[in-house]
Amino acid sequence: MTAETLDGKALAATIKAELKERVAALAEQGIVPGLGTVLVGDDPGSHSYVRGKHRDCAQVGIASIEVELPASTSAAELESRIRELNDDPACTGFIVQLPLPGALDDGWALGLVDPGKDADGLHPVNLGRLVLGEPGPLPCTPRGIVELLRRNGIGLSGAEVCVIGRGTTVGRPLGLLLTRKSENATVTLCHTGTVDVAEHTRRADIVIAAAGRPGLITADMVKPGAVCVDVGITRTEAGLVGDIDPSVREVASWVAPVPGGVGPMTRAMLLTNVVERAEALASAR
Numbered sequence: 001m002t003a004e005t006l007d008g009k010a011l012a013a014t015i016k017a018e019l020k021e022r023v024a025a026l027a028e029q030g031i032v033p034g035l036g037t038v039l040v041g042d043d044p045g046s047h048s049y050v051r052g053k054h055r056d057c058a059q060v061g062i063a064s065i066e067v068e069l070p071a072s073t074s075a076a077e078l079e080s081r082i083r084e085l086n087d088d089p090a091c092t093g094f095i096v097q098l099p100l101p102g103a104l105d106d107g108w109a110l111g112l113v114d115p116g117k118d119a120d121g122l123h124p125v126n127l128g129r130l131v132l133g134e135p136g137p138l139p140c141t142p143r144g145i146v147e148l149l150r151r152n153g154i155g156l157s158g159a160e161v162c163v164i165g166r167g168t169t170v171g172r173p174l175g176l177l178l179t180r181k182s183e184n185a186t187v188t189l190c191h192t193g194t195v196d197v198a199e200h201t202r203r204a205d206i207v208i209a210a211a212g213r214p215g216l217i218t219a220d221m222v223k224p225g226a227v228c229v230d231v232g233i234t235r236t237e238a239g240l241v242g243d244i245d246p247s248v249r250e251v252a253s254w255v256a257p258v259p260g261g262v263g264p265m266t267r268a269m270l271l272t273n274v275v276e277r278a279e280a281l282a283s284a285r
């Protein structure tokens with residue numbers, strides 16, 4: 001078997017075209033959604049992701065507000081820049097790009113964002129809403145994975161899903177999302193304390209690897225016909241490398257690759273969160 005590709009790049013382009021029409025409809029009501037980003041430090045990956053987010057905004061008609069700060073930024077300065085965005089009416093939603101450098105704490109910074117402007121769905125209030133099954137912005141990568149599977153006709157209800165990685169941006173919220181009644185999957189969450197990861201992946205209909213360990217999932221760890229979604233991105237001299245070894249393509253039915261799979265969907269879901277928030281503001285007027 002040679003796996004088909006879950007093409008996140010193509011799907012993200014379709015979603016952006018849909019969002020462009022919704023943004024145009026908002027403009028007719030005098031509303032321009034504005035995405036703010038707070039980027040601290042020099043991490044090349046973070047700079048590349050934030051550049052991509054603003055390129056996407058320009059494509060769909062969302063205004064961009066860019067805050068770029070040096071790695072030496074103090075906690076007090078970062079707090080004041082986040083509070084400025086909370087108070088800026090042109091900014092309908094914003095994100096703090098993670099990870100923050102040095103001693104700046106990711107969780108602390110996320111907690112300073114106005115939950116109503118939390119375009120990443122990572123504020124504790126919004127993660128709490130996810131736990132409770134209440135409406136709110138959803139974390140972009142988990143939402144992107146569910147959308148990528150759904151729009152390719154891959155059913156989640158009753159599926160055995162094995163997620164590898166328990167990080168706050170992907171693994172943990174993904175487990176919560178997949179086990180909602182509307183998704184209805186059965187989830188096993190593996191992490192560095194898992195004794196035998198392969199024992200769990202071999203049982204799964206869908207394997208989602210978000211560990212950031214190149215080539216972690218090999219063909220012998222995957223049930224024939226399973227769907228494999230790569231979320232791990234490691235930058236090497238040879239280019240970007242995912243957690244899923246290329247050999248998996250010989251066993252799996254579908255693979256979401258790195259690059260071109262979940263990454264572009266993460267960005268498309270960020271725009272979706274921003275547009276949904278602006279639409280909610282429009283209907284509350």
Ligand SMILES: Nc1nc2c(c(=O)[nH]1)N[C@@H](CN(C=O)c1ccc(C(=O)N[C@@H](CCC(=O)O)C(=O)O)cc1)CN2
Nearest residue numbers: 048049095096097098099120140259260261263264266
């Ligand atoms: N505040 C946040 N920080 C981080 C998040 C997040 O959702 N919110 N997730 C990741 C990084 N990330 C988004 O910010 C992200 C990762 C990857 C991509 C992407 O488009 N990847 C491309 C390759 C891009 C490249 O060449 O570098 C792909 O996989 O095809 C977009 C966004 C951690 N931080």
